[in-house]
Amino acid sequence: MNILQPQIVQLGNRRYRQNFSSLKIQSNDTLAPYEEETDDMYTERKACDIDDQEYKDESCLMECQQMPTISDEQSQIEFVNGYYKLELRVASAFYGFIIGRNGEKKSKLERDTQTTVRIPRRNQGDTITIEGNDKKSIISCRNRLELFVQNARNQTPFTHLVTFPLKFEKLKHKFKEFMDLVIKDCSQDRGLHESLFQLPNKLHLTINICTLMSEYEAELASNLLEKCNKSFINDLLDGQKLKVQIKGLEYMNDDPEQVDVLYAKAADLNTGNMLQRIADGVMKTFVNCGYAKKQYDRVKLHATVMNSLRRVDQSIDNEFEEKKENKNRRETFDCRNILKLFGDFDFGIYVLEEIHLSLRFTSAPDGYYECVSKINI
Numbered sequence: 001m002n003i004l005q006p007q008i009v010q011l012g013n014r015r016y017r018q019n020f021s022s023l024k025i026q027s028n029d030t031l032a033p034y035e036e037e038t039d040d041m042y043t044e045r046k047a048c049d050i051d052d053q054e055y056k057d058e059s060c061l062m063e064c065q066q067m068p069t070i071s072d073e074q075s076q077i078e079f080v081n082g083y084y085k086l087e088l089r090v091a092s093a094f095y096g097f098i099i100g101r102n103g104e105k106k107s108k109l110e111r112d113t114q115t116t117v118r119i120p121r122r123n124q125g126d127t128i129t130i131e132g133n134d135k136k137s138i139i140s141c142r143n144r145l146e147l148f149v150q151n152a153r154n155q156t157p158f159t160h161l162v163t164f165p166l167k168f169e170k171l172k173h174k175f176k177e178f179m180d181l182v183i184k185d186c187s188q189d190r191g192l193h194e195s196l197f198q199l200p201n202k203l204h205l206t207i208n209i210c211t212l213m214s215e216y217e218a219e220l221a222s223n224l225l226e227k228c229n230k231s232f233i234n235d236l237l238d239g240q241k242l243k244v245q246i247k248g249l250e251y252m253n254d255d256p257e258q259v260d261v262l263y264a265k266a267a268d269l270n271t272g273n274m275l276q277r278i279a280d281g282v283m284k285t286f287v288n289c290g291y292a293k294k295q296y297d298r299v300k301l302h303a304t305v306m307n308s309l310r311r312v313d314q315s316i317d318n319e320f321e322e323k324k325e326n327k328n329r330r331e332t333f334d335c336r337n338i339l340k341l342f343g344d345f346d347f348g349i350y351v352l353e354e355i356h357l358s359l360r361f362t363s364a365p366d367g368y369y370e371c372v373s374k375i376n377i
Contacts, residue, residue, distance in 0.1 A: 091213035191333030201367025222373035
């Protein structure tokens with residue numbers, strides 16, 4: 001890493017320089033351990049003045065704006081009993097990462113920012129309290145907490161997905177037809193097996209995946225989805241129907257003999273590239289608020305039809321997830337004959353009516369993912 005050109009991390013309207021750190025979250029202790037705090041873990045607040053220059057030079061101190069990844073409503077710093085105080089709602093799943101082993105990470109945070117950070121004990125709420133002698137120290141601590149949480153979130157498997165559901169009976173029948181043809185005509189090709197096919201009831205166009213670690217975060221994400229509907233989706237549609245054609249096949253890598261993911265292409269049939277603009281707008285909203293990790297500049301609209309991961313784990317949702325224990329066992333498949341015979345397969349034209357925020361590894365009564373919230377479009 002070039003220390004003169006550190007990676008820039010954008011959270012909401014604020015930008016951070018992410019300086020090099022030797023600290024890594026190991027796979028066996030991500031977001032853990034959660035260690036109960038005792039009173040002697042709290043550092044004594046030092047009644048001393050802090051030089052403003054310390055905060056001007058601090059890499060994590062940006063403009064005093066609302067903090068998207070922790071709370072977008074708890075931005076009021078109060079003056080209580082002779083000191084400043086700020087309460088933040090933070091998912092308890094992140095507490096172990098904030099505290100560190102034997103409270104070392106939390107103690108360092110308090111020393112560096114001249115604050116006291118009070119973290120609830122297990123099952124006693126999700127509100128972290130920051131106390132300090134001035135607002136700048138409170139802001140500095142809040143910004144560092146935000147980075148702690150974002151780094152932890154980025155290294156945590158995603159929990160939810162935002163999609164255009166493709167829950168159309170006609171599409172299910174066409175997909176079943178496609179499956180039967182491929183199994184009939186290509187079953188002798190290397191790596192082909194019926195377990196690779198997506199479940200017909202879970203066909204979808206993925207907008208983005210996200211990591212939400214509490215009911216409160218899921219509620220905020222639901223509000224984001226509704227905000228997207230009101231702020232730009234309704235205006236873009238202006239009463240029009242959102243049409244898409246699912247036709248043709250493509251694969252994720254450069255070699256059709258060594259394919260992990262085969263997907264059906266989604267053609268935007270609307271004027272002004274409307275489907276793409278809506279998907280990009282929703283994705284950017286979730287990324288800017290810290291709940292999703294940016295993977296591409298634009299959403300690649302597609303419907304996964306075959307995934308080599310499903311050979312190992314039938315619970316795999318889509319091409320974004322690959323469990324570490326599966327990496328050495330994943331077997332590609334040869335899709336040349338599939339492309340030759342069915343490369344222009346037409347799954348049909350459909351009107352998209354909903355965007356869902358769904359919980360992965362679940363199934364609703366209709367066979368699709370369990371819906372946390374949705375908007376009608």
